[in-house]
Amino acid sequence: xxxxxxxxxxxxxxxxxxxxxxxxxxxxxxxxxxxxxxxxxxxxxxxxxxxxxxxxxxxxxxxxxxxxxxxxxxxxxxxxxxxxxx
Amino acid sequence: xxxxxxxxxxxxxxxxxxxxxxxxxxxxxxxxxxxxxxxxxxxxxxxxxxxxxxxxxxxxxxxxxxxxxxxxxxxxxxxxxxxxxx
DNA sequence: CTCATACTACATACTATAGTTAGCATATTA
DNA sequence: TAATATGCTAACTATAGTATGTAGTATGAG
Numbered sequence: 638x639x640x641x642x643x644x645x646x647x648x649x650x651x652x653x654x655x656x657x658x659x660x661x662x663x664x665x666x667x668x669x670x671x672x673x674x675x676x677x678x679x680x681x682x683x684x685x686x687x688x689x690x691x692x693x694x695x696x697x698x699x700x701x702x703x704x705x706x707x708x709x710x711x712x713x714x715x716x717x718x719x720x721x722x723x
Numbered sequence: 724x725x726x727x728x729x730x731x732x733x734x735x736x737x738x739x740x741x742x743x744x745x746x747x748x749x750x751x752x753x754x755x756x757x758x759x760x761x762x763x764x765x766x767x768x769x770x771x772x773x774x775x776x777x778x779x780x781x782x783x784x785x786x787x788x789x790x791x792x793x794x795x796x797x798x799x800x801x802x803x804x805x806x807x808x809x
Numbered sequence: 810c811t812c813a814t815a816c817t818a819c820a821t822a823c824t825a826t827a828g829t830t831a832g833c834a835t836a837t838t839a
Numbered sequence: 840t841a842a843t844a845t846g847c848t849a850a851c852t853a854t855a856g857t858a859t860g861t862a863g864t865a866t867g868a869g
Contacts, residue, residue: 639774671857684772688725705791757829
């Protein structure tokens with residue numbers, strides 16, 4: 638599993654959730670996913686599927702496009718940090 | 724499984740692949756995924772994971788952001804067709 | 810402060826299903 | 840018609856999805 642990718646994805650989800658000021662449990666309700674599963678995703682412990690990305694985006698009331706826009710930006714930032722340390 | 728979502732995703736992948744003028748097999752090589760798996764994804768038979776979305780995007784040399792931008796647009800089109808038939 | 814409440818982390822464990830491959834059928838095209 | 844590309848079935852194995860329970864942490868009211 639690509640842990641780095643999942644972790645970055647988790648960070649994005651946390652960011653959006655905090656923005657909406659809701660708990661993992663509340664996000665679970667809204668996206669029809671279990672409370673602990675949300676936690677796992679946020680900690681980057683699971684390689685989420687397309688269907689659940691869609692559910693999360695609906696629960697967070699943001700488009701998948703926006704999620705991946707942020708994710709791509711985050712990945713680029715990480716890449717640059719990595720390259721600087723070569 | 725959300726078949727509609729997977730099918731729409733598959734259509735996007737086909738679109739990008741044809742744009743690059745490569746076969747499923749070639750895309751398989753480039754993204755490090757099996758030929759038949761690419762076929763399944765394009766036919767919307769599998770609920771793909773984030774990791775493999777990432778692999779595909781690299782094999783197709785496009786950003787995930789762009790994939791989901793197109794996917795969101797396609798979903799909106801499908802929604803409108805659905806609403807018109809109410 | 811301190812107690813209660815809400816929130817999150819984490820460790821299992823189970824069951825669904827994604828990921829992977831082989832093989833053969835069926836187009837498609839040169 | 841030979842070569843190339845795709846569809847599809849079937850099987851296996853890896854792991855995502857789901858849930859319970861417990862422990863720890865943060866926060867706010869009294």
